[in-house]
Amino acid sequence: MRNYKILWADDEIDLLKPHIIFLNNKDYDVTPVNSGSDALDTLTKEDFDIIFLDENMPGLTGLETLSQIKENYPSIPVVMITKSEEEQIMEEAIGAKIADYLIKPLNPNQILLSVKKILDNKRLVSEQTNMSYQQEFRSISMEINENLDFQEWIDIYKKMVYWELRIDETEEKDMAEVLNMQKDEANAEFGDFVMESYEDWLNNPNEEKPLMSHRVMKEQVFPLLGQGEPVFVFIIDNLRYDQWNLMEPIISEFYNIEKEVPFYSILPTTTAYARNAIFSGMLPDEMAKKHSDIWVGEDEDEGKNNNEQEFLQRNLKRNNLDISVSYHKILQKNQGRQLVNNVNNLMTNDLNTIVYNFVDVLSHARTDMKMIRELAPDESAYRSLTMSWFQHSTLLELLRILSEKKVKVVITTDHGTIRVKKPIKIIGDRNTNSNLRYKVGKNLKVDTKDVYSSNDPDALHLPRPNVSSSYVFAQKNDFLAYPNNFNYYVNYYKDTFQHGGISLEEMIVPLIHLKPKN
Structure with missing residues (x-):
C-alpha cells in the first residue's frame, strides 16, 4: 500500500x-x-x-x-x-x-x-466482504444441497442477492466469479425443486404452497381496500430482487417498509401469462376458457397484454368489490408526466394500478441494440442502468408526491429476468412461439434432461393451442435455439437478458407494502 x-x-x-x-x-x-x-x-x-x-x-x-x-x-x-x-x-x-x-x-x-x-474505505470493505463471503460460501453451498422448501429457497436467493450487491461494491470484485458459480449451482437445484413441486402447488389443495401471481391481488391488494385511504399498486415489469434492493434505500427516504412478501411468478414467467394472472386473479387456462373474448393466445398476432384493465375489472366484480379504480400503463416519459400532473385526481379512486414498462423495455433493447449492450455488458452495469432510470423517472417523482399524502402503496412486478449463456437445441414446427426461455407447440424435440417439459398443459393450468401441444421450459441460464443457423442465433442471443423459464431470478420476485413517513 x-x-x-x-x-x-x-x-x-x-x-x-x-x-x-x-x-x-x-x-x-x-x-x-x-x-x-x-x-x-x-x-x-x-x-x-x-x-x-x-x-x-x-x-x-x-x-x-x-x-x-x-x-x-x-x-x-x-x-x-x-x-x-x-x-x-x-x-x-x-x-x-x-x-x-x-x-x-x-x-x-x-x-x-x-x-x-x-x-482506505474501499480496500477495507473489499477485504472484509471477500473474507465474510468466503466464510459463508460453505454454509450456502450446504443449504443449496438440502431438501429446501419454497420459503427456504426465497431466503437462499435473497442471501445470494445480498452478497452479489456487496461484492459488486468491492474494488476488484475478486469473489464475483465464485458467487456466479454458486448461483449456477443454486439454479440447477432450484430447477429440480420447481419440477417436483409446481404441479402440486397448482393442483393439490392440501399442499403447502407459496404465494403465486394469480393470488397476489386477492391476498395482498384487495384486503387494503375500503379502509379510507386510496391504494396505489405499482407493477414494474421485469423487476428483479437485486434491482429492487438498489431502489429500496431511495424509497426508504420517504416510506417505511411495512412488510415484504416475495412471491413466485407462474410459468411461463412472461407478461402474457404472469402479469395477466395478477390482474385477472386466474391461471392461464382459466383465463382462456372464461374470458375467451379478451384472452390472446400464442397463435394470435395481437398484443398479449392489452386487456389488463378489463381483466382487473372482472376480477373486482367477481370478488364483489364495487369500487372506483384506475389503470395506467407508462411506456413513455410523457405518459408518466401526465400521470404526475393528474395525481390529485387519482386520490379520489379506491384503487390505482400503474404499470411501468421501462425495465422490460431495457432488457429487450439490450438484446436488439448494440449501444445498449455496450452500456450494460454485465449484471452490474444492467443494474446501474436501471438505477439511473429510476433516479430520474416519473415513478420516483410520483412516489415522492404520494409520500406526502395518506395512501397505501404496493410495489411489485410480474416476473424477473436472467442473463442467458448456454444454448439448448430444440426442434419445433413453424407455429412454435419465439420466446427463448419457453416453447409451446406440436412435436417439440429437445433433450429432456436439460429442460422442464410437459405433454399435459392441463396439469400446469396452461392453454392448449392444439390437441398435441406441449410446453418446454429452459432452466438455469440456458436458452432454447433452433438448429437452423445455430451459430448466428447463439452469438446474437448469448449474454442477453431473457425471461419465460425457470430460475431464481425469474420466479422469485418482490412485493413490498409501503407506508409514507409523512
Missing part, C-alpha cells in the same frame, strides 16, 4: 506535532502549514490525498479556505477540525461536502479512524 499524503492546516500546528508523528509512524506523509492561505499555496505545488482543515484560523477562516479548495480541487476529501460545537458551523461544513468533521481536543485514534474511513 502506498503512503498517503496529508495536508494539515492549523494556526496552532506546532501543538499538533504529537499527532503528526503518530500519523508518520503509521506511514502517512503529513505536510503541516499554519494558515488557509498557506494551504492553498501548497496545493498549487503538490498533490495530496486528504486535507485536514482547522475551522478557526486568522486570515482566511476554515470555511473560506474550504470554499476555495472545493472550487479548485473538488475531488480531494477535506476533514474539518474545530473547537466549536455550533450547529451552524457544522451545517455549513457539511453543506460544503466535507468528508468528516472532528472536534478538538483530538484523539490520535480518532484521527486515524477518519483517515482510514476516507482513504
